Amino acid sequence: MRKRLRQIFVIGLALSLLGIGVPAWSEDDPRSCNDQLPAGTPSYVVCRWMATPEEALEIAAFWLNDDGQNMIDSGPPDRLEFTCDQPGDQCPTDSEGDGEIHDVGAPDVPGAEDGGTPECQNGEQCYVDGxxxxxxxxxxxxxxxxxxxxxxxxxxxxxxxxxxxxxxxxxxxxxxxxxxxxxxxxxxxxxxxxxxxxxxxxxxxxxxxxxxxxxxxxxxxxxxxxxxxxxxxxxxxxxxxxxxxxxxxxxxxxxxxxxxxxxxxxxxxxxxxxxxxxxxxxxxxxxxxxxxxxxxxxxxxxxxxxxxxxxxxxxxxxxxxxxxxxxxxxxxxxxxxxxxxxxxxxxxxxxxxxxxxxxxxxxxxxxxxxxxxxxxxxxxxxxxxxxxxxxxxxxxxxxxxxxxxxxxxxxxxxxxxxxxxxxxxxxxxx
The missing domain is CATH 3.20.20 (TIM Barrel)
Structure with a gap:
């Protein structure tokens, strides 16, 4: 529903430049969220809360209270944590990648700087050929x-x-x-x-x-x-x-x-x-x-x-x-x-x-x-x-x-x- 609302909202912004709109719609429904729809939403577009804001607050509180203990308790038992930073840990070193941490969005292949197409190793094609x-x-x-x-x-x-x-x-x-x-x-x-x-x-x-x-x-x-x-x-x-x-x-x-x-x-x-x-x-x-x-x-x-x-x-x-x-x-x-x-x-x-x-x-x-x-x-x-x-x-x-x-x-x-x-x-x- 959120995706649909976002789509309609974006369209509404653009079309408002031309003064384009259609009548709104409402329904006497305690779970209705039609009041959240933008002006000009067509009558057949219906918004209905899966969880009302009040219910969503209660759900969030359940999982976040006590430093998220309920979330922790819901996880699989006997979880294996392996971080490779403790004495005696042995981690593979021959996997793909260069072993370095890169910033989000930064190229990790030589030749991919500035959003360009990365150079392929050994000159092979980098895309699926017909x-x-x-x-x-x-x-x-x-x-x-x-x-x-x-x-x-x-x-x-x-x-x-x-x-x-x-x-x-x-x-x-x-x-x-x-x-x-x-x-x-x-x-x-x-x-x-x-x-x-x-x-x-x-x-x-x-x-x-x-x-x-x-x-x-x-x-x-x-x-x-x-x-x-x-x-x-x-x-x-x-x-x-x-x-x-x-x-x-x-x-x-x-x-x-x-x-x-x-x-x-x-x-x-x-x-x-x-x-x-x-x-x-x-x-x-x-x-x-x-x-x-x-x-x-x-x-x-x-x-x-x-x-x-x-x-x-x-x-x-x-x-x-x-x-x-x-x-x-x-x-x-x-x-x-x-x-x-x-x-x-x-x-x-x-x-x-x-x-x-x-x-x-x-x-x-x-x-x-x-x-x-x-x-x-x-x-x-x-x-x-x-x-x-x-x-x-x-x-x-x-x-x-x-x-x-x-x-x-x-x-x-x-x-x-x-x-x-x-x-x-x-x-x-x-």
Whole structure:
């Protein structure tokens, strides 16, 4: 509970800069601690003491009275104390380390001064290498736009993901080759968090059956885990039924319209351990539910409640994704519009505790070649961008997608500017 309260408090501080808030909630409960919640806490966030302050004082007194004798008595009997400072003590001298006491935070490996990367003994690599990825594979990956951006992105302080699409390769029978290429990108830089290997999974027309999707997810994750063990894996999709809430007619229609996007089936990718992150698109929330008089705000709230009820965050990370901040051409949101958009599409998902991160498309191009941006062209001034910069406290929870093959100016400039708002970046690899 304390962790959740701290998360909500930090978010509240940042969002208060924009005047964003939601009604508080209270309950006539003797164990309620809702009065400890910050102003603007949403109504469904509930605080309840496991031990009231008075009870906590009694518990502390029990263990601390009489110089903590109760604590001492609770320990294992006949404890063996061996300090190596008494005559006759014999302690090993061949264990790891240099035998010296170091200050907290001080480097204990030569070459790790000032937070740098320690030099490895005998020149070996200091990080887990990919299995089956050769030096030639990594060298080739480093020369690609995504490979160069991976190295540049790590220097900005952003957490870097590799974003690609393996579904088409799976259909073409070339999954292993494609997985090896993207795994080589992830292996070129130790700081790469993971790989997002599919987008709009089940929503687009790539697959025709749910079993085929499950097979793809299983084979893709198996291949990637083998090639780059330890890297996180993610997919992006949309689950329209979640926006219906308790409206059974809506659920029936959404299930019929999107048969491949059953919530239980999608959730199983998380609960079975196949993926570590599930990104849910919010692009359909504004229009999909008009038949049942469910507006965008209610649809999003329904989705958040459904996600929490399924405890998906106990198995992996949930991200919300939104492309609607970016506007085409020179059109820009006003300050009022930008503030409302931030409140509705960033503040609410985080305050509802359904998503750990929110991914914004900061720049994208449609089939006609028209470019939409959150910031101004060539990084010209933008009201929306200025408002997003005010969310510095929750920067680690904000992510974006970047295509290094189509930069706004150049990769270094673009990533530096993006790092002013976002704590994570998905680098697109063709």
């Amino acid at each position: 299995h089956g990825i050769s030096a030639a594979d990594r060298a080739a990956a480093e020369k690609t736009p995504a490979g160069q951006a991976t190295q540049a992105g790590a220097q900005t302080g952003m957490r870097v993901w590799i974003e690609t699409e393996l579904a088409d390769d799976y259909k073409a029978g070339t999954l292993q080759e494609a997985a090896k290429k993207v795994a080589a990108l992830a292996a070129t830089q130790p700081g790469v968090v993971g790989i997002r290997f599919s987008s709009q999974l089940g929503y687009n027309q790539t697959f025709t059956t749910a079993d085929e999707i499950d097979k793809f997810v299983t084979e893709a994750t198996t291949a990637l885990h083998t090639l780059v063990p330890g890297k996180k894996l993610a997919v992006h999709t949309v689950v329209p039924a979640l926006g219906c809430g308790g409206n059974d007619a809506c659920k029936t229609e959404m299930t019929k319209k999107y048969p491949l996007l059953d919530p239980e089936r999608v959730g199983a990718w998380l609960t079975s351990g196949l993926i570590d992150q599930l990104s849910l698109d919010s692009g359909r929330l504004a229009t999909e539910y008009a038949t049942w008089q469910i507006d965008a705000a209610e649809a999003q709230r329904n989705q958040s409640i459904e996600v929490r009820a399924r405890a998906w965050d106990a198995y992996g990370q949930i991200a919300y994704e939104d492309a609607s901040f970016a506007t085409a051409g020179t059109a820009q949101l006003t300050e009022e519009q930008a503030t409302k958009a931030i409140s509705d599409r960033i503040a609410m998902p985080l305050q509802e505790d359904a998503a750990e991160t929110v991914t914004l498309w900061s720049r994208w191009q449609n089939d006609q070649g028209q470019v939409s941006r959150v910031y101004g062209e060539k990084w010209a001034a933008s009201t929306t961008w200025d408002q997003l910069k005010k969310l510095g406290t929750i920067r680690p929870r904000l992510a974006t997608i970047y295509d290094p093959a189509n930069p706004e100016v150049d990769v270094a400039t673009d990533l530096k500017n993006l790092s002013e708002v976002f704590g994570q970046v998905y680098l697109h690899a063709a």
